[in-house]
Amino acid sequence: MNVRVRFAPSPTGFLHIGGARTALFNWLYARHTGGTFVLRVEDTDVARNTQQATDIILDGLRWLGLDWDEGPVTSDPKGPSKGDCGPYYQSQRKEFYARHVRELIDKGCAYSSEGAIKFRMQREAVIISDLVVGEVRRELTDREQVDPDFVIVRSDGEPVFHLVNVLDDMDMKITHVIRGEDHLSNTAKHIALFKAFGVEPPQYAHIPLILNPDGTKMSKRDQGASLQSYIDDGYAPDAVINYLCLLGWSPKENREKLPIQEIIQLFDLPQVLRHNARFDIDKLHWLDGEYIREMCAERFRDLGVQALARAGFNIGNYSPEYITAAMATCNGKIKRFGDLAAYGGFYFTEEVKLDSAVIATDFTPESKARLAVLRNAYAQLADFTAPLLETTLKSVAKEQLKIKPGLLIHPTRMALTGSTVGPSLYHLIEILGKGRTLKRLDVALT
RNA sequence: GACCCUAUCGUCUAGCGGUUAGGACACUGCCCUUUCACGGCGGUAGCAGGGGUUCGAGUCCCCUUAGGGUCGCCA
Numbered sequence A: 001m002n003v004r005v006r007f008a009p010s011p012t013g014f015l016h017i018g019g020a021r022t023a024l025f026n027w028l029y030a031r032h033t034g035g036t037f038v039l040r041v042e043d044t045d046v047a048r049n050t051q052q053a054t055d056i057i058l059d060g061l062r063w064l065g066l067d068w069d070e071g072p073v074t075s076d077p078k079g080p081s082k083g084d085c086g087p088y089y090q091s092q093r094k095e096f097y098a099r100h101v102r103e104l105i106d107k108g109c110a111y112s113s114e115g116a117i118k119f120r121m122q123r124e125a126v127i128i129s130d131l132v133v134g135e136v137r138r139e140l141t142d143r144e145q146v147d148p149d150f151v152i153v154r155s156d157g158e159p160v161f162h163l164v165n166v167l168d169d170m171d172m173k174i175t176h177v178i179r180g181e182d183h184l185s186n187t188a189k190h191i192a193l194f195k196a197f198g199v200e201p202p203q204y205a206h207i208p209l210i211l212n213p214d215g216t217k218m219s220k221r222d223q224g225a226s227l228q229s230y231i232d233d234g235y236a237p238d239a240v241i242n243y244l245c246l247l248g249w250s251p252k253e254n255r256e257k258l259p260i261q262e263i264i265q266l267f268d269l270p271q272v273l274r275h276n277a278r279f280d281i282d283k284l285h286w287l288d289g290e291y292i293r294e295m296c297a298e299r300f301r302d303l304g305v306q307a308l309a310r311a312g313f314n315i316g317n318y319s320p321e322y323i324t325a326a327m328a329t330c331n332g333k334i335k336r337f338g339d340l341a342a343y344g345g346f347y348f349t350e351e352v353k354l355d356s357a358v359i360a361t362d363f364t365p366e367s368k369a370r371l372a373v374l375r376n377a378y379a380q381l382a383d384f385t386a387p388l389l390e391t392t393l394k395s396v397a398k399e400q401l402k403i404k405p406g407l408l409i410h411p412t413r414m415a416l417t418g419s420t421v422g423p424s425l426y427h428l429i430e431i432l433g434k435g436r437t438l439k440r441l442d443v444a445l446t
Numbered sequence B: 001g002a003c004c005c006u007a008u009c010g011u012c013u014a015g016c017g018g019u020u021a022g023g024a025c026a027c028u029g030c031c032c033u034u035u036c037a038c039g040g041c042g043g044u045a046g047c048a049g050g051g052g053u054u055c056g057a058g059u060c061c062c063c064u065u066a067g068g069g070u071c072g073c074c075a
Helices: A017-033 A051-064 A094-107 A142-146 A161-171 A187-196 A227-232 A237-245 A260-266 A281-293 A297-310 A320-330 A337-348 A356-362 A365-379 A386-400 A405-417 A425-445
Strands: A004-007 A036-039 A110-113 A116-119 A126-130 A134-138 A150-153 A176-180 A203-207
Touching (some): A004 A017, A004 A176, A017 A036, A017 A051, A017 A176, A017 A203, A017 A227, A017 A237, A017 A260, A094 A116, A094 A150, A094 A161, A126 A203, A150 A161, A161 A187, A237 A260, A297 A320, A297 A337, A320 A425, A337 A425, A356 A405, A365 A386, A365 A405, A365 A425, A386 A425, A405 A425
Parallel strands (some): A004 A036
Antiparallel strands (some): A116 A150, A126 A134
16 A cells, blocks of 8 residues: 655644654654655635745755655645645635535535534544554543534635545545544544545544643643744754654664664554653753764854854854864864854854953952963964964963963963853864954953 | 543653563763863662452553543634
C-alpha cells in the first residue's frame, strides 16, 4: 500500500510547537514508508486566515526541513500547487463540499435544522482502531445521548471542520491520519462520516500531546508554544527536530542525539508512546549545544552572522577575515545562537560597555596600575599574536608585578570584552588587534 | 456532569513476569582549566495508592487517585 499522510494546519498566525511535532511525525512516517506527505491548509475561517498567517506555517515547516510532496507552493490559495489532489486550500474547495453535503442529504444522513445542516450520528458506540492507542470503544457522552447529531454546515453556509476534514482526507486518499490525541474523541464522528459516504476510514494514529513544564495544556499564549520563539532564540533546526522526536518516541539503546536519516529508519507508529510529554527547554538547550558544537566553521559562522544581525550588530562594517576569525573563537562555546551577541558581541562594537558596579570591583586603583603595565608592554609588541600575547602577559604578571596571572587576566578580559565570560583571552586579543586592544585598555584606565 | 486516553527519578525515557530498575537533561561533589564551555570520575533522586493473578509483578487484571483530552453553527 502506498502510504499517504497529511499535515492539515489552520493558519492562525503561528505554528504551535505541538503542531510542528505532528507535522514531523507525519513526515517521518511518510519518509520511513516511502509514502507521500501532503500539506493541506484548512483556511475555512476566512476572517481569521490571511496569507501572512499561511506564510508562517509554510516558512516554519521549511525552516524545520519538513518538505511536502503535495500541497501549496505559495501562501496564495489560488496560487500554484504540486500534486494531483488539489486544490490544497480548503477555501478553494467549496463546490466539492457542497456536492457531498447534498449527497448526504439525499441519502437521508443529514438534514436541515434552524438554518444549519446536521449529520445524523449513530447512537451506538464507535470502535476506533488506533495504531498508537489501540482499540478504543467510544460511547456517547450524556449530552450526546440527548442529541448525538452534529452540525456539518453552519447557518451561514460554511462547512465545519469535521466535515471538510473527512471529505478532504477521503478525496486526497489519505491512508493514515496521524494527529494529536485531542482528536481521539472526535474520531467517532469522523468514522461515522466516512461510513455515510461509503468509504473505508483511514488508519488512525493519535499521538500524545506536548504539555507545559508544569503539566498543563500548552496553549497559544504559553511561553515556548510558538515555533517562532525557537527560531528567534537561535536554535538550530536539526536540534529542534531531534528534540521533538524524543517527545513521545524513543530510539532506544540509550540514544539521544541521532541524525535524521537514522530517525527516519527507526521511526514507526506502534512505538509511539501513549502518554503526554512535558516540554523540557533545558534538554533542548543541551541538545542544541551538541549540534552547534559539531557544526563546521562555515555553518557556524553563517548562522552566527545571522544571529548577530538580528541582534542589531553592524557586522557589515567588518572584514570577512575578521568575522571568520572572531566566529571561530566562539565556535563550540555557546549553546544557542541567541546567546552569541552576549558572548562575542564585543568583537563587533567599538565601545565596550562597563557598568559602574564592575568598574568599582574590577578596576580598583591597584588593578588599574597593573593594567597600565600590561598596556605598555603590549604597546611595544610588534607581533600581536596569541602565543606572544600570552607569554607577555604572564611575564608581566610574574616578573614585573609579582602576582598570579589570574589577577591580571580577569581585569584585562573585562576591559576588552565587558564580560567575565568569553572566548580564549589571547586569541581574542589577537583578533581584536593592537589598535582596539590598546584603545579599550585606555578607556578602562581612565 | 458524561465519555475517552494516560501514569517508571524534578523532566524526557529504557524496561514488554525473575534487573543491584539502565540512560539522558537538570541539580550536585571532585579533577582539568586564564573565563565560559567541553571532557573525565562520582553523587542525590523513580516504579502514584490499594486489591488481586502468579512460585515470583514496574511489567497482567480491577478499583481509587491524579493528570490530560473531548462533548461548539472553533479548528
